Amino acid sequence: MIVIPRISQATKSNCPPDYEGLIFNLMRPRSAESYHCMPYSHIPKVFTLGPAGTFSDQAARQVCSNFDAIHYTKNFNEAIVRVAETPHSVAVVPIENSVAGTVTQIQDALVSEELIILDEFPMRIRYALLANAPLQQVTQFFAHEQAYGQTLQYTARHLCSADHIYTRSNTDSATQFFSTSEQRIPQAAIIPINLVEEHQDFVVAQDIQDYPNNTTRFVVVRKREDKEQLDFMQRKTSLFIEFETDRAGLLYEMLSIFNAYRINLCRLESRPSKRIPWSYVFFVDLYNNQESQRCLSDLEHSGFRTKILGCYDSLPRM
Numbered sequence: 001m002i003v004i005p006r007i008s009q010a011t012k013s014n015c016p017p018d019y020e021g022l023i024f025n026l027m028r029p030r031s032a033e034s035y036h037c038m039p040y041s042h043i044p045k046v047f048t049l050g051p052a053g054t055f056s057d058q059a060a061r062q063v064c065s066n067f068d069a070i071h072y073t074k075n076f077n078e079a080i081v082r083v084a085e086t087p088h089s090v091a092v093v094p095i096e097n098s099v100a101g102t103v104t105q106i107q108d109a110l111v112s113e114e115l116i117i118l119d120e121f122p123m124r125i126r127y128a129l130l131a132n133a134p135l136q137q138v139t140q141f142f143a144h145e146q147a148y149g150q151t152l153q154y155t156a157r158h159l160c161s162a163d164h165i166y167t168r169s170n171t172d173s174a175t176q177f178f179s180t181s182e183q184r185i186p187q188a189a190i191i192p193i194n195l196v197e198e199h200q201d202f203v204v205a206q207d208i209q210d211y212p213n214n215t216t217r218f219v220v221v222r223k224r225e226d227k228e229q230l231d232f233m234q235r236k237t238s239l240f241i242e243f244e245t246d247r248a249g250l251l252y253e254m255l256s257i258f259n260a261y262r263i264n265l266c267r268l269e270s271r272p273s274k275r276i277p278w279s280y281v282f283f284v285d286l287y288n289n290q291e292s293q294r295c296l297s298d299l300e301h302s303g304f305r306t307k308i309l310g311c312y313d314s315l316p317r318m
Contacts, residue, residue, distance in 0.1 A: 039119065039315075040220060041065040045089040047079040048072065053171040053195055059123055059218040060092040063315070074168055076105055084113040084223050091115075096217040097125070099210055100149040102269060106219075107283055110309045111240050112274075114224040117310025120236070122317050125214045126193040127151055127170075129158075130177055130202040133186035138162045141188035142173040146216075151190055154208040159188065171195070177202075221310075230311045232292045236266070238309040241282040241299070242273060254304060258286070261295035283309075 040046060040063045049056035050072020056079075060070050073079040076093055083091035095106045109115065127147055131138055140163045141155070147170055148155070155164070167173045170192050177189035188204065196203050230237075243250060258265060267285035272278075286292070288311070299306050 038063050038065045040090055041069075043088065043090050044069055045086055046070045047082045047086075047089060047091040048093065049076055049079060049169055050074075051169065051171050051175075053174075053192065054169045055123060055125060055192060055216065056092060056094065056169075056218070057171075058192075058194075059094075059121070062121070062123075063092065063119070063220060076103065077109070080106065080109040080113055080115070080221075083221060084115060087223070090118065090220050090222045092218055092220055094146070094216045095120075095219045096267075097146065097150060098213065098215040098217075100146060102283075103146070104271070107269075108271065108274070110221065110238075111307065115221045115309075116224045116228060117219045117221055117238055117312050119220045119312050119315050120217055121315035122215045122217050124317075125150065125209060125216050126207055127190050127209050128193040128196045128206045129154075129188055129190055129204045129208050130174070130196065130199065131186075131188035131204040132177075132181060132202060135159060135188070135204065136161075137186045138188045139186050140165055141190065142167050142176045143190040144168070144170045144173060146170075147173070147190045150209050150214055153210040154205075155190075158205075162188065219310075219312075228308075230308055232288050232311055234288060234311040235313045237286050237288055237292060237311045239282075239284040239286070239296070240307040240309055241284060242305045243303060244305075246279070253302065254282070254299070257295060257298050257302060261291040261298070262289060263287070263292065263295050264289075 043064065046060050046064045046069050048060040048070060052072070057070070057072070061067065064070060073082060079091045079093055083089050093106050094103050096102050110117070127150070135158045138159060141159050142165050143151070144167050148164060165176070167176060173189040174191045174195055177187060180187065190208070193206055196206070241254065264287045265284060266287060267283070269283045270280045271283060273281045296306055296308070
């Protein structure tokens with residue numbers, strides 16, 4: 001068991017003053033029952049995208065009740081690098097959105113930084129729009145790249161004449177909106193819906209995500225150990241698959257092996273290999289059965305190089 005050190009209190013310095021009470025409410029433990037359901041409360045450092053109030057922060061607080069252990073990063077890549085360099089730490093990061101698709105920098109980093117997935121869990125993602133002027137007068141709006149990608153239909157209809165300013169996080173969008181309000185620029189911001197409660201005077205619309213079931217799959221990851229113990233009794237396995245040479249029927253051959261062992265694939269994606277231009281690799285998520293280990297062994301014997309990115313369960317929906 002790892003002893004929890006008392007680190008500094010989670011900072012709220014990046015949030016405007018009006019947000020302080022709301023962010024504090026987000027940081028409070030929910031109940032004694034939920035405390036015991038948080039499997040990473042013993043971890044001394046949990047890295048996630050900050051500042052307080054981001055969806056990543058909310059996700060981290062669902063699995064770690066020791067809020068002092070949560071360390072905020074400026075972007076997803078920093079969270080990945082820090083967990084790879086820090087012993088006895090984990091990172092909570094998004095890996096896939098039901099609308100925008102894979103968060104590619106996270107997926108690629110699982111391979112390049114030698115990380116392994118410990119758990120996954122889905123979180124409902126809802127957005128709201130703040131504005132200080134009628135939308136037809138808005139000249140600029142703040143939005144994180146993920147928020148922008150998940151609200152394209154709304155912004156195309158209502159903010160088509162406004163310039164999009166990328167921000168580091170969804171909370172940063174709110175921070176920039178309020179910090180520049182004195183400049184009297186007609187502007188707007190796309191932010192998490194739970195951050196609008198204390199600013200109803202600026203709320204223009206709620207649930208502006210393109211699809212009502214907009215959901216992000218978060219994963220908990222850590223540095224891979226030298227002799228990693230994998231448990232194929234867990235619900236899912238994630239794989240990285242590459243091959244020596246391209247050839248006709250390659251994908252069919254790979255899928256035939258999964259089919260022979262009655263393995264159900266829940267995700268299959270090709271990505272650039274990063275080693276050879278115009279060469280590709282596969283990322284696969286599958287549901288385990290009693291034949292999973294034999295199936296992976298057969299893949300290796302058939303000329304496919306596989307790397308297991310994690311055997312893990314799915315935590316309850318947040």
